[in-house]
Amino acid sequence: MSRHIALVLDGILRDTLTGLPDDDGKALYNALVNNYRVTILADHDKSFTTSWLTREGFHRHANVTYNPTPDIDRLQQIRTLRATGALDLVVIGDPSLAHPLFSIGQSHLLWINPRAYTPLPPAPQWAELVAAIEADHDRALAHLPDEIEDS
DSSP states (O other), rough: OEEEEEETTTTTTTTTTTBBHHHHHHHHHHHHHTTTTEEESSSOOHHHHHHHHHHHTTTOEEEEOOOEEEEEETHHHHHHHHSSOOOOEESSSSSSGGGHHTTTEEEEEEEEOGGGGGGOOOOOHHHHHHHHHHHHHHHHHHSSSSSHHHH
């Protein structure tokens, strides 16, 4: 019997900003379906998900688990899938799921594609922070009445 892997659709196979397939996610999908039984974890209804997967060439997985209800979270979706049989690995794109999955003893792979995330601005240098604080202080003092400044 082949090992069972669950793979999240949005954020791994499908770019959440554009709705287009992610090239790296597609390469990961193709590598996994050649060797494992793959279940897709979807957040949309069956008609949308089935249509998108077919149109974009994702058709070699074993099945799809749908989660169109916003009040059921991803962790519950994974727990439900685990209840139906062995689940060897879950591929997720949400770092906030890493600890909960670890807590329930579920092996997982955190897949982060840097192209899907907006880069953080560089942190300011210490001198820039000091200058900004001093400028704010000077502006605040400029608006105080003279008798408060002298005390």
